[in-house]
Amino acid sequence: MAVTIRDVAEASGVHVSTVSRAFSAPHLVNPVTRTRVLAVAEDLGYRPNRAARALTTGRTHNLGLIVADIANPFFPPLIKAAQAQARLRDYHVFVADTDEDPQVEEELIQTLTKQVDGVLLCSPRLTNKTIERLREEVPFVVVNRRVKGMPTVLMDVGRGVRLAVEHLAALGHRRIALVTGPSGSWTSKEMQAAAAAMSGADVTFLGPNPPTELGGLAAVTDVIASGATGVLAYNDLVAIGLIEGLAERGVDVPGDISVIGVDDIVPGRLSRPKLTTIAMPTAAAGRIAVDLLLGSVDSEATSGVTVLETSLIVRESTGEAHS
Template identity: 45%
Template structure:
């Protein structure tokens, strides 16, 4: 069956008795068309079933009504919340989300910006791996809002890593842990560096010794090597100096650690307590269920879009980013520190 022909702008113009350019302005620049003429054009368009071509509108107006959200790894479930929050905020303003993968690479992320900046109205860069100079180059091409990354002069939204680190260390200290290993993430991770700093400060307040191992890839697969490194550290230390807790860069790494510890016969939490970051889907389903610091990622995604739609303008050097609270979700992967043998 032959599909009926879609009405065109020329059909609407002929039916309404106006020029095609008037029809175009009625949709793209309504302030430049007489109010009664515009109402007449819209009525004819609705009766004919005409809808303007968004690509044509973009060419005329210079606006695409699309925003690009760039994440380091689209396979990481942690970023789902940011996508959902951003998409909902954009849908409510009749805009469309474009999702792009930075592939945990500053080079790949900058290439995404270069490829898309003419096709979108702005960027939300989540956990960007770009350095400050590259971020400013991106902002010179299109409005940019950062999430979980801070660069002077650019608007941003960040999780409360200081408060989150305090919650983690306070929880471990309350269980009697006095030595912990922190499994670091990618070297280019701004949030990873802030988590480590926050954990060090909190550990000093609570009398907990922390040692950092890594960097490790923020993936489940990297958990095996990370767990082996922890067990090697424990075997090399005296019984009284062995770490009894592990804080992983993210949940995927933590879940990989749990799996490897089980393979090697190390009991969690009887011998080692394990904590993650992010509270991704699956953190409550692994064995044992993972204690982790949860971020309000949907809220962060929505706030970033709101900032972008309000102009995404550069901010003053002293203006801090918006801070989104975090909260510790306690599950069975943490327990009392084992007594020295």
């Protein structure tokens, strides 16, 4: 059916090994032979079969990218960047969605492991233990979670929290609420830690909450009860839900209460009022994670932790405190 290396060999009157080398070890073949072979290959429309190649080289030139939920606006920019970076290095990427299910996640890794050179684990729901076990089978890079001894890409949400709280304080807000995320979330823990470490700020924690608009909606009563005039939400979705719920109670944002989100997802940029938010460099994370992975495929597994800067983007959901 498809044209193979053998067809090219026959058509150009050389041995298959010469064809092979014409592609993957040019210096070992006579330039004129090579040109001829390449021409014939082009002519026949030959495309090397990567799977077959993988079988002998042990290198598939494929990557796995595992995320909890593709449809969560946080991930697409990361996926896009990772995919683009991989392509630059002549790698293809399998994208898999675990639906937030650790078991699916593990199974996915298991079946993927044989056909990839490494996998990007984004915000994994697996236990550290499991990850460490799986690590024997395939190189990992973990994004958005700290796993002992593994190459990791983190975003410095702590810094973002500090900037956010300072911003709020500068606007005159004295009582601040932190609407936390799911209890298992590494990011949520980081945020709490960072907030708690800030002296001089009066921060109360409200949660845990699901990481969606519903979570924000659900937190409305508590937020109002807390007496806070500045709120930092677990993410933009929560922030939007919160603003929504506040509006229903007649509370204006930013007039009465200021709200800051996290992630800088598209919906936040487009919502009204436009969200002040802590921007997470997801695209950079995807790009760097791929580099790390491909780097550690050749050299020995790195176990470094890369921390990416976050920043505060001030838009319209924060304003001066009036009370």
